[in-house]
Amino acid sequence: MFFILISIASGAIVVISRILNTRLSEKVGLMGSTFFNYFTGLLSALILFAIVKDKFTLNALHNIPIWAYLGGVLGIAVVILSSIVTTKMSTFYITLIIFIGQLFTGIIIDFITTKTIPFAKIIGGLLVVLGLAYNLRVDSLAEEISKMGYKL
Numbered sequence: 340m341f342f343i344l345i346s347i348a349s350g351a352i353v354v355i356s357r358i359l360n361t362r363l364s365e366k367v368g369l370m371g372s373t374f375f376n377y378f379t380g381l382l383s384a385l386i387l388f389a390i391v392k393d394k395f396t397l398n399a400l401h402n403i404p405i406w407a408y409l410g411g412v413l414g415i416a417v418v419i420l421s422s423i424v425t426t427k428m429s430t431f432y433i434t435l436i437i438f439i440g441q442l443f444t445g446i447i448i449d450f451i452t453t454k455t456i457p458f459a460k461i462i463g464g465l466l467v468v469l470g471l472a473y474n475l476r477v478d479s480l481a482e483e484i485s486k487m488g489y490k491l
Contacts, residue, residue: 354430354434357421357422357425357430357433358425358430360372360373360376360418360421360422360425361421361422361425361426363375363376364422365426369419369422369423370419372418372422373415373418373419373422376418377411377414377415377418421433421437432471432475435467435471436471438467439464439467439468439471442460442463442464442467443464445460446460446461446464
């Protein structure tokens with residue numbers, strides 16, 4: 340249960356972070372906000388490492404494969420892309436669409452690593468997609484009705 344709560348908190352933090360990054364990008368630009376995001380992240384990590392006294396040492400860097408650093412590159416892509424779409428769509432839809440991307444990427448990775456097709460997860464993902472499509476349609480109809488001068 341503890342890890343479920345941590346996961347929920349992580350998801351909430353991602354949504355809040357996306358909104359904060361977008362607001363910052365409106366003030367300093369997309370690349371500026373990405374820079375400040377990672378700069379403050381670096382400072383926060385250094386403070387956390389100093390407090391926790393993790394076993395991280397600079398000597399360990401030469402044992403890390405180069406592909407392991409791609410997480411930072413992908414993180415930059417996430418911040419930039421999220422900052423772009425957050426001003427174009429509602430937070431609810433962005434969160435759902437990103438979740439769908441994560442869900443199907445997870446299914447693909449599970450398939451690659453376990454060599455099994457997780458049909459129940461695929462069906463669950465398709466149900467989420469259908470729910471999103473239904474909600475988008477309902478919102479579209481509500482907007483059309485509103486444009487005609489009717490209130491719901």
